Amino acid sequence: MRTRLRAVVTVASGCSLLLVEAACRSGAVPNQVLTKPAPPSATASAPKTDGPWAFRPSAQRQNFVIDQAAVIAIRLDSATRADTISTHIEVGFITAAGTTSGNVVAFLVQGAGRAAAAPTGLAVPFPFRAEYSASGQQLGFASPRDATPCSSLALAAAQSLRDLWFKTPDTLRIGTVWSDSSSYVVCRDGIPLRATTRRTFRVSGSSDRDGRIVFTVSRISRSTLEGTGAQFGEGVGVSGAGSGTLDYELDTTSGAIVSAKGTATLDLTLRSRVRTQVVRQTVEIRIARS
Numbered sequence: 001m002r003t004r005l006r007a008v009v010t011v012a013s014g015c016s017l018l019l020v021e022a023a024c025r026s027g028a029v030p031n032q033v034l035t036k037p038a039p040p041s042a043t044a045s046a047p048k049t050d051g052p053w054a055f056r057p058s059a060q061r062q063n064f065v066i067d068q069a070a071v072i073a074i075r076l077d078s079a080t081r082a083d084t085i086s087t088h089i090e091v092g093f094i095t096a097a098g099t100t101s102g103n104v105v106a107f108l109v110q111g112a113g114r115a116a117a118a119p120t121g122l123a124v125p126f127p128f129r130a131e132y133s134a135s136g137q138q139l140g141f142a143s144p145r146d147a148t149p150c151s152s153l154a155l156a157a158a159q160s161l162r163d164l165w166f167k168t169p170d171t172l173r174i175g176t177v178w179s180d181s182s183s184y185v186v187c188r189d190g191i192p193l194r195a196t197t198r199r200t201f202r203v204s205g206s207s208d209r210d211g212r213i214v215f216t217v218s219r220i221s222r223s224t225l226e227g228t229g230a231q232f233g234e235g236v237g238v239s240g241a242g243s244g245t246l247d248y249e250l251d252t253t254s255g256a257i258v259s260a261k262g263t264a265t266l267d268l269t270l271r272s273r274v275r276t277q278v279v280r281q282t283v284e285i286r287i288a289r290s
Contacts (some may be wrong), residue, residue, distance in 0.1 A: 049213060051173030051204045053100075053252050062256060063092040063290045065163060072284040077275055087113045090290060091161060093128075100139060100165060101129045107157050121153050128158040132167070137232055138182035138197070139165050149187035156187050163246060163287065164262065166201065166219075174215075176203045188268070191229030198222050204247075213252040220245050225268065240268035246285060261289040 018099040066089040073082045087109050093102025105125040110116035118124055130139040133267050169178055181198040201222045206215035225240040245266030251258050262285050270277040 049208055049215075051203070051206075051215075052171045053173070053213070053215075058257075059094060059096050060254070061092055061094050063090075064257070065288050065290045066161070066163070066284045067282050067288075070281055073280045075278040076188050083112060086116075087160075088116065089157075089160065091164070091235075093164075095165070098132045099129065100131070101127070103127050104154075104157060104161075108170075119153060119157075122157060123154075123195055123208075126154045128154070128161075130158070130165075133182075133191065134175075137180045138162065138184075138199075140182070140184060148192055149185055150190055150192050159184070161184055162284065164257070165201065168217075169199070172203050172215075174206065177201065186225070188225070188227075188238065189231065191231070191236060191237055193225045193240075195226035196224050214249050214258055215252060217248040217250060218245070219248065219262075220265070223266075231270075231272070234272050234274075237271045238268060241267060242266035244283075244285075248287075256289070258285065258289065261285065264290050 069084070069086045071082065071084055073080065088106065089104065089108075090106035091102060091104050093100050103125045107118055107122060107124050108116040109119055113260045116154040118122075131142070132138075135138055139162065141155060147155055149159060150200070166180065167173045168177060177199060177200065179200040181196070183194065186193050186195045199219055201217050201219045204218040206213055221242075223242045225238065225242070227238045229236055230240070236247050242265060244262060246260050246262030248260040249258040250256070264283045264285060266281040266283075267277075268279040270279070
């Protein structure tokens with residue numbers, strides 16, 4: 001969930017003015033007297049790297065690239081196999097008055113030995129829209145024509161963008177901690193799953209980059225998944241749990257995400273009447289401006 005941020009940093013600067021007077025006298029030329037310039041009365045102070053920072057949302061359009069690389073280990077009965085898959089997403093959006101609207105302009109998936117391509121049935125670019133609920137937690141994505149993530153590939157794809165948005169307290173400093181939570185529906189192998197996620201954020205560091213303060217927000221997440229459905233005409237129950245870390249770099253001047261990187265792990269168990277399948281998915285995540 002994420003809300004876009006803007007910080008106001010007040011920089012105090014000082015200056016000195018050296019006044020030199022010359023006097024002319026009649027008669028002999030006076031001896032020259034060399035003096036050193038007076039030291040400046042004050043020097044420009046560096047931007048504050050420990051806060052506090054006051055944030056204001058920005059209405060500027062933001063453009064990002066999200067790259068994810070996953071290793072998936074699948075155990076079915078006594079056999080285990082592994083696969084790799086990566087995704088490349090390009091997205092642009094505007095956030096104003098608690099509503100985010102934008103377009104996914106690229107969504108490419110690549111498996112081992114296969115060329116990167118959009119999932120079958122997903123047409124890009126496609127628009128999306130999301131709003132914060134009355135509780136002000138995480139963004140909820142609007143469903144086109146009451147579609148579900150399993151019936152709308154666009155809605156399912158938009159759900160993968162959640163790491164781009166989060167709300168913060170009005171004022172932040174090093175060590176500030178806050179959290180949010182949400183419950184929503186995702187789709188896995190054609191089965192709708194109720195996901196419950198809690199995220200905790202902490203301002204963990206900051207630096208001065210050419211007069212602009214960039215600070216780090218470290219996020220940890222915990223999630224659970226539950227659902228039932230059918231595969232190949234057979235009833236299936238799904239349960240799972242996941243966790244992840246993500247370190248954001250935020251620009252206090254523009255209020256924008258500069259970059260983010262982290263990892264996530266998801267463990268899923270699929271049970272039917274005759275067999276059990278266990279899936280572990282480990283993902284590396286990178287977010288950058290485009």
